[in-house]
Structure formats: C-alpha cells, structure tokens
Amino acid sequence: DAGVIQSPRHEVTEMGQEVTLRCKPISGHNSLFWYRQTMMRGLELLIYFNNNVPIDDSGMPEDRFSAKMPNASFSTLKIQPSEPRDSAVYFCASSTDIYNSPLHFGNGTRLTVT
C-alpha cells in the first residue's frame, strides 16, 4: 500500500503565479479530501469528492481556489493567482467510504508564496 501520494513536497512561488498541487489517493478509496493546515487556523477542510464528484466545496476560501478530480486516481488543487496568505501545508486525504472510515493523509505540500 503506497499510501496517499502528493506532489510536489515543497513549492515556493511568487505572488500572482499559478500553483497546482497534485494528489493520488489510495487505490480503491472513493472519497478524497483537500485540507489546509496553518498555525493560526489548524486543519481546515477545503473540498471533498465522492466517486470523483465534488460534494462540498464550502471550505474553499475564494474563487482563486479550484479543485478537480478527473478520475479515481488523480486530483488537483489549483490556486490562481496565489497570494502570500495562501502559504500553508496542503494535505490530501482519502477514505474507503464517506462515513465511519478514518482518513488516510498524504505527507502534504508545503506552499510558500512570497
């Protein structure tokens, strides 16, 4: 079991640039979640998918953020344009079912926007 795989591990970019974060969930998991972690706000859910369909994106901070899941094995989180306040660790997680199934987290992408 390779676990949830995220790339890149670190991303440093300048304000205004587009950033794309990638995630490969665990094979067979049908729910995928994007979280953001900061010192100030802790872990916050941004969006989640079930069977590749976005279910709830109410946590997405603003229109600069978008997420897609074109197939069961791949998802992206895009920020365009990026701002310094977007600096955080972004985690992707997956689970086998929506309820009663603990999340398996990837190792995260540390994003720094200067």
Add this chain to the structure above:
Amino acid sequence: EDKVVQSPLSLVVHEGDTVTLNCSYEVTNFRSLLWYKQEKKAPTFLFMLTSSGIEKKSGRLSSILDKKELFSILNITATQTGDSAVYLCAVEQVQGAQKLVFGQGTRLTINP
C-alpha cells in the same frame, strides 16, 4: 459555530510519565470523534469513538468519549520519546460526511 477545543496546547513531560490530553466539542449533529497523531508530516489515525463510556485501547494509548459532557480524553501511559508529536482531535458531523472539524492540537514533548 461548531468548534473543537483541545487542552493543553502544549505539554512537556519526562519519559515514563503518564499524560492525559483533553478534547471538548460543540458541534451540531455529532457522529464520531477521532484522534490523530501528527509527527513531522501526515496525521495518522489513532482512534474513532462513537459511543459514550466505551474505552478504545491500543498498546499504551487509550481513549474514551463522554457524549453527555461533550468531551474525550486520550491517555498515554509509560510515555516514550517516540510519543512526541502533535495530537489532533476531530469531530465528524452527520450531515458533513467526514467533514471533520479539527481542534488546534496538543503538542506533546517527551524528554528522556
């Protein structure tokens, strides 16, 4: 507003000590409470609690939920330096389908 509050925020103890971490919550439509351990990278799952008064145990770690008083505790006995981590508490809501609300975490440091 739904919230999960953990205490203490930081704790430093000596190896061999026993520690108790606290988690209180105020959420609508509670479904379950989960504990995660986060070392340098990804949070890893420890326990999921859905019923009051039933202790979950894994080695030196144990946890219990009180749905009447709206809190949970995580106990670690005979602590080791490898237990040093941030311990996260999260609550799942019925309508939120794994839309977990996380607490701020407790940073536990075990000194040799």
